[in-house]
Amino acid sequence: MHTRRPLIIAAAVATAAFTLTGCVPNAGTGEAAALTVDSGADSCAVSADTAASGPITFTVTNSGDQVTEFYVLAENKLSIVGEVENIAPGASRDLTLVAQPGEYFTVCKPGMVGAGIGTTPFTVTGESVEANADDAEAEDAAVASYTAYVKSQAAELLPQVQEFVDAYVAGEDAEAKRLFPLARVSYERIEPTAEQFGDLDPSIDYRKPGAEAEGLPFTGFHRIEMDLWLDAAAENYPDEKIVALTPAERATLGEQLVTDITSLYDLVHSDDFTLSLSDITNGAIGLLDEIAAPDGKLPGEENEFAHTDLYDFTANVEGAQVAYEAVRDIAAAKGDEGAELTKTLDTQFAAMLELLATYGDYEGGFVDYSTVDQNARNELGAQLNALSEPLSQLTHTVLGVSAA
Known part of the structure; x- marks a missing residue:
């Protein structure tokens, strides 16, 4: 970068x-x-x-x-x-x-x-x-900058999701499939913030196994994904009777997703919405953890029917980079340790995004993740580890404490 x-x-x-x-x-x-x-x-x-x-x-x-x-x-x-x-x-x-x-x-x-x-x-x-440098002013500025970013991403997310839902409810499946990964990008960049609001993230972004394990209704992005890629869903769950949703069920499901995204927008734009430095640094770390998790993007489990995981992978890395850059100069000012950490993170973020770019981009599309073989996934994983390891030190460097 x-x-x-x-x-x-x-x-x-x-x-x-x-x-x-x-x-x-x-x-x-x-x-x-x-x-x-x-x-x-x-x-x-x-x-x-x-x-x-x-x-x-x-x-x-x-x-x-x-x-x-x-x-x-x-x-x-x-x-x-x-x-x-x-x-x-x-x-x-x-x-x-x-x-x-x-x-x-x-x-x-x-x-x-x-x-x-x-x-x-x-x-x-x-x-x-x-x-x-003045620590208090630098910290206030970092929080203000990142808070503005979260609000901006939520503001971009709302019309993107509405467009996606409109196509889905209208039965325009080809268009809805095209919009599905794009409608998720802004959400994936700020997902740790959404996770602060109780049941909102489960309603928006839980996968089928997670919802069922917690006894929650299966709604949101992935329920719509399952309905759009019905053949893949039937293949993934051969012991279940997978049937297409009715137009009325589509309308209810779509309305719920728009309502949830609107709630997210309202919450981050409310007067009492606040973030801390640890929210920023731990959020950056959490975004990379989302990728590497057993049900995450690297194993190809996030979008198990659509195989659009590389969109989410890239969005998570971008969100982590923005969070890191909000506190970068604070970290760099922490002596030789901070200077060396930021130098490493600058290099590894650039390398991670450069590698992801070999698989496509948002405008032209990313390759179907099911076509990415294990050797290539291992390469992605190795670069993710090269980035995650130093990023795990960010909270300690900025705040003098270990990551949560």
């Missing part, structure tokens, strides 16, 4: 000041570069696509007819390094950042759901800005 240093957030909104990598008194003394952003109904126009390192203020004006948000994203288009939200039609708000050199993206999100519009490259030139 990349080894760019992230933007340092000096103020994510007009009234809240925090930093991503510590205090930056040397950077904050100069006058901020002033850029304007017009967030329209179907456009996101930034007055320039480059700026010098140091303070930058984006004045975001909402010329559309819906409440909007504006984001500055990292080079991976996933990590949020600055955001201002709840901009009413006709209103303006400022986002002030202290920026390090590197490649970024700007994007607006009218309605505050979906993937956003007008994603545009943004380059910061010049020299690195020296930062004097």
